[in-house]
Every structure is written in C-alpha cells, then in structure tokens.
Amino acid sequence: METILHLIFWVLCFWILYSALAFESLEVLVENGIERSIYTRNPAAVPTLAIVLAARALLFYGLSFGVLSRFPEHRQWRPLLAQLALLVAASYLVEWGLLRALNKPPAVPPGIDILLYLFFTLAAFAYRLAKDWWRNERLRARLAEEKLTAELNYLKAQLNPHFLFNTLNNLYALAEREGNEPLSEGIAGLAELMRYAVYDSRADYVPLAKELHFLQRMVEMQSLRFDDEDELAVSFQVSGRYEQLKIAPLLLVPFVENAFKHGVRYGRQSFIRLEARVENRKLYFTASNTVYEDQARPHEDGGGIGLENARRRLKLLYPEQHQLEIKQQEDTFLVNLQLELDGR
Structure with missing residues (x-):
C-alpha cells in the first residue's frame, strides 16, 4: 500500500x-x-x-x-x-x-x-x-495488547497469593524446626521475591532502592544452587545516591536471569559481575558473565522474559532516555545500560 x-x-x-x-x-x-x-x-x-x-x-x-x-x-x-x-x-x-x-x-x-x-x-x-x-x-498498541493478554493469562493461571504465602510460611517454620538453615533462608528469600513480583511490581514505577534490593536477593537465591566445587564468582556492586529515584519494576531482571542462565555451568570456573552505579540521576548498569567455547551466541534466544522483552520495554517506557549495548566477546558476554531516571 x-x-x-x-x-x-x-x-x-x-x-x-x-x-x-x-x-x-x-x-x-x-x-x-x-x-x-x-x-x-x-x-x-x-x-x-x-x-x-x-x-x-x-x-x-x-x-x-x-x-x-x-x-x-x-x-x-x-x-x-x-x-x-x-x-x-x-x-x-x-x-x-x-x-x-x-x-x-x-x-x-x-x-x-x-x-x-x-x-x-x-x-x-x-x-x-x-x-x-x-x-x-x-x-504502543501492540505492547498494550500484549500487556492486556499477559494480565488476562496471569489472572487465569493465578493461584490465591495468600495461599502461596501461607504455604511458604509453613515450609519456613518446618525448616526452622528441623534446623535446616539454608533451606529456611531460601524459603524466606523466595517469599520476599514473590511478594515484590506479585504486589510491588503492579505499580508503574517503584523506588530504585527496592528494585536493587530485589536484584540482590535474586542473586542470593540463584547462588544457592552452587557450592565451592562449582568455582562460581559472583559480585554485585551498588554505588551512588539513588534514594529519590524510581524505575519501572523488574526492568533489570532479564539481564540478571540471562547471566545465570547462560554464564554458569556446574563444575566449571565461572563468573558473574553486576554493577549498578548512579550519577546525576542516571543509572549505569552492567552485567557480564562467562562465555564458554562451545556456546554459539546462546544469549539471544529471546525465550520467555528475555533480552528482547527488555529492549521493547525500554523503547516503550524510556524512549530517547536510554542506551543499551549487548555484545558477546571471546570469553565474556556484556550488557551495558545507561538509563535516565527521575522521581516520577
């Protein structure tokens, strides 16, 4: 036409x-x-x-x-x-x-x-x-339609959150009674993550401090799968003044998920480095992880809540307010995000 x-x-x-x-x-x-x-x-x-x-x-x-x-x-x-x-x-x-x-x-x-x-x-x-x-x-119309579809699917598949949280509390009490500290900590962390994902993320924007705390807890939960034999080095550094700033909820989650999904193998030397730095109301977020020699650019699979979803959310929510660079080097996969924030 x-x-x-x-x-x-x-x-x-x-x-x-x-x-x-x-x-x-x-x-x-x-x-x-x-x-x-x-x-x-x-x-x-x-x-x-x-x-x-x-x-x-x-x-x-x-x-x-x-x-x-x-x-x-x-x-x-x-x-x-x-x-x-x-x-x-x-x-x-x-x-x-x-x-x-x-x-x-x-x-x-x-x-x-x-x-x-x-x-x-x-x-x-x-x-x-x-x-x-x-x-x-x-x-905008397509993303609004997809958001509505996702919300409808969520409502259809949603169990009663109170039932889930009560069940987690019961499991936490059982683990505490049995003296299984790692398990009780894992259950408590999972409950905290679910509470943020189910309730707090319904807002259009949340305090950046909450989002970064969620990522920190998420890293701790992901790290429970590994022990010293796996030779995994994980670091998450946060710096700058961000108390008054807000961000779209769960915006940074796909980058952390991607790092743990593709950058770690059991029994292999691996690293995941995360950094969130705030300067002049701008967030500089970096995520890097190991790339193995037999990986053929696995990070761009885009399945589920992946990197493509993050790109599209950034284009919709922060047009002309962000710069996203995703590249794979010889032994490192790197994500660099610059994001202009405000108090909203």
Missing part, C-alpha cells in the same frame, strides 16, 4: 510540473463569435521533467530514509544541516549532469527550482515524522 501511495505522489508531481512548465503556445479560435483558447504543450519536455523529478527523488529519499532516520538517536543539528547540504548538491549535480549528457536545456526556471528544493525537503521531513509517529503508535 505504501509503495502505491509513493507512485501516486510522484505521478501527481509530474503531472503538475508538466501542466505548469511544458506550456508551448496558446491559440485563440473564434467560431460563430465565440472565442476558444487552445493550449498546446511540448512533449519533448517529458524526459527533461523526468530528470528533474529523479534528482528530487534522490533528495527526498536520501533525507527521509537516510539522514532523518538517524536524527532522533543523536539530535545533532550541525551534522543534519551538513548532510542536507550534501544531498542538495548531489541532487543538483545529478540533474545538471543528466541534462548535459542529453544536451537538454534547463527545464525549470531558477526561482521555481529553489521552490522545488524547498518543497521536497519539507515533504521529506513531514513524511519521516508521519512514518515515525505511525510506527510508534503501532508499537
């Missing part, structure tokens, strides 16, 4: 230019006292005007699909204006070179030529804005 609209646009532009600029002569005929005007146009102007439009198409698509597509990420006007000037120059050189090669005179007066450059430049800006707006609206 979009391709058809593009064709209609260019055909309409050509028809307007041909009607306005290919005028050759005007004849006035008088029949029975009635004057009749006959306009004649020069068919030889067709290839010349086609060259003019081809050059303007270079400007239009170079702007809308090239220069302007990268502008929202950087928001720098000087490079934008420099690239715009280069595109205008390239468009002019294409038009001039083709007309010269075909030995054709300029088809458009200089004043109208400038107006055409201005028109197609503004048209490229308008088209890019409309395209980005439509894409963002579709993304």
Whole structure:
C-alpha cells in the first residue's frame, strides 16, 4: 500500500510540473463569435521533467530514509544541516549532469527550482515524522495488547497469593524446626521475591532502592544452587545516591536471569559481575558473565522474559532516555545500560 501511495505522489508531481512548465503556445479560435483558447504543450519536455523529478527523488529519499532516520538517536543539528547540504548538491549535480549528457536545456526556471528544493525537503521531513509517529503508535498498541493478554493469562493461571504465602510460611517454620538453615533462608528469600513480583511490581514505577534490593536477593537465591566445587564468582556492586529515584519494576531482571542462565555451568570456573552505579540521576548498569567455547551466541534466544522483552520495554517506557549495548566477546558476554531516571 505504501509503495502505491509513493507512485501516486510522484505521478501527481509530474503531472503538475508538466501542466505548469511544458506550456508551448496558446491559440485563440473564434467560431460563430465565440472565442476558444487552445493550449498546446511540448512533449519533448517529458524526459527533461523526468530528470528533474529523479534528482528530487534522490533528495527526498536520501533525507527521509537516510539522514532523518538517524536524527532522533543523536539530535545533532550541525551534522543534519551538513548532510542536507550534501544531498542538495548531489541532487543538483545529478540533474545538471543528466541534462548535459542529453544536451537538454534547463527545464525549470531558477526561482521555481529553489521552490522545488524547498518543497521536497519539507515533504521529506513531514513524511519521516508521519512514518515515525505511525510506527510508534503501532508499537504502543501492540505492547498494550500484549500487556492486556499477559494480565488476562496471569489472572487465569493465578493461584490465591495468600495461599502461596501461607504455604511458604509453613515450609519456613518446618525448616526452622528441623534446623535446616539454608533451606529456611531460601524459603524466606523466595517469599520476599514473590511478594515484590506479585504486589510491588503492579505499580508503574517503584523506588530504585527496592528494585536493587530485589536484584540482590535474586542473586542470593540463584547462588544457592552452587557450592565451592562449582568455582562460581559472583559480585554485585551498588554505588551512588539513588534514594529519590524510581524505575519501572523488574526492568533489570532479564539481564540478571540471562547471566545465570547462560554464564554458569556446574563444575566449571565461572563468573558473574553486576554493577549498578548512579550519577546525576542516571543509572549505569552492567552485567557480564562467562562465555564458554562451545556456546554459539546462546544469549539471544529471546525465550520467555528475555533480552528482547527488555529492549521493547525500554523503547516503550524510556524512549530517547536510554542506551543499551549487548555484545558477546571471546570469553565474556556484556550488557551495558545507561538509563535516565527521575522521581516520577
């Protein structure tokens, strides 16, 4: 459909230019006292005007699909204006070179030529804005639909949370009575994680301190699976002032889950390093873990609540407020996230 609209646009532009600029002569005929005007146009102007439009198409698509597509990420006007000037120059050189090669005179007066450059430049800006707006609206609608579906599925599958917490409390009391301290600590940690995931995460934003505490408890729970023989080194460092800041709940969880899922093997030397640093209301979060020689980029499986889910949540909740870098090196998988936060 979009391709058809593009064709209609260019055909309409050509028809307007041909009607306005290919005028050759005007004849006035008088029949029975009635004057009749006959306009004649020069068919030889067709290839010349086609060259003019081809050059303007270079400007239009170079702007809308090239220069302007990268502008929202950087928001720098000087490079934008420099690239715009280069595109205008390239468009002019294409038009001039083709007309010269075909030995054709300029088809458009200089004043109208400038107006055409201005028109197609503004048209490229308008088209890019409309395209980005439509894409963002579709993304918002799809994510809203997926959120509703997830909530419905959650309600369908949800057991009574009070029953679950009561059961965990009973198991905790039993473990305490039997003197099994690691088990009782694990049950208490699981109850704390579930309480945060079930109740606290219903809010749109939660205190960053709560989210970081949840991650710390999550790391402790994940570490219960391993002992000294597994040679696992886990570190989680938090620094900076973040008492007044808030963040979308469970936003960082996929990165921690990914590290434990793919970065640890029983009986193998492994490491997981997590760091959360806050400076000037900006969160710098880093997660790195071991990559084994027989792994073929396993981290991008995107299954369940994975890295792709985190990317999409960041695009929706923090547009133009985050930078996410995910890369796999020879022996390390690395996630770097910069996130602008506020008190909301």
